[in-house]
Amino acid sequence: MDVTEQELLTRELRREQAYLAEAQSLIHAGSWASNLVTRQVLHSSEENNRLYGFDVSQYPNPFDLHYNSILAEDEPALTTKLENAIRAGADFDVEYRIRRPDDAIRFLWGILHHNPSQEIGEYVGITMDLTERKQAEQEREKLRQLEADLAHINRVNIMGEMASALAHEIKQPIAASITSANACLRWLAHDPPDLERARAAATRIEQDGNRAADVIDSLRSFYKKGTPPEREFEK
Secondary structure (H helix, E strand, C coil): CCCHHHHHHHHHHHHHHHHHHHHHHHHCEEEEEEECCCCEEEEECHHHHHHHCCCHHHCCCHHHHHHHCECCCCHHHHHHHHHHHHHHCCCEEEEEEEECCCCCEEEEEEEEEECCCCCCCEEEEEEEECHHHHHHHHHHHHHHHHHHHHHHHHHHHHHHHHHHHHHHHHHHHHHHHHHHHHHHHHHHHCCCCCHHHHHHHHHHHHHHHHHHHHHHHHHHHCCCCCCCCCCHHHC
């Protein structure tokens, strides 16, 4: 009996299986086939076993192992999706988290396909490990939050500098107004009153008061739409 052709086919099949296993390992995606109604695992690739952290061949009912590894917070939504898809005989995908036997939490994404010619509840699919992608997204979110916090701190510092400059700019004309008011009172208290000098002091009070009002108006303009005017207090 010539078994050469059979041997060649066997070798080719093994080679293709090795290529498939290597490809699944590279993209962190495992293939499987299950009946979701009878809760039977018909096939589970090596990579799929690795994703879940156990070898299904060592357990009498690996379906329950897979399902019981799903985090309690994610299980209700996943169950609802499963039941709706089985009832409709439809394809679907679902994202969920599992806890492996080593207590590691993994983010998985399952894509399930139902062939109408197969039995009810019989699905084939792939499971992809999204853990590294999720962790990268979380790190990017942390970085974004740090950048937002830094921007907020910068704004607070700028506002502090503006407040200090404004306080200085407003304090100067107010102090000058007080000095001029005191001088005005002294000139009016003379006998006879020195009206000319009192009038000059009153004029200075008006000028310093207008200067303080201009600084305040400049500040208010920052909170209005449009191009802000020149900020005198930064000069």
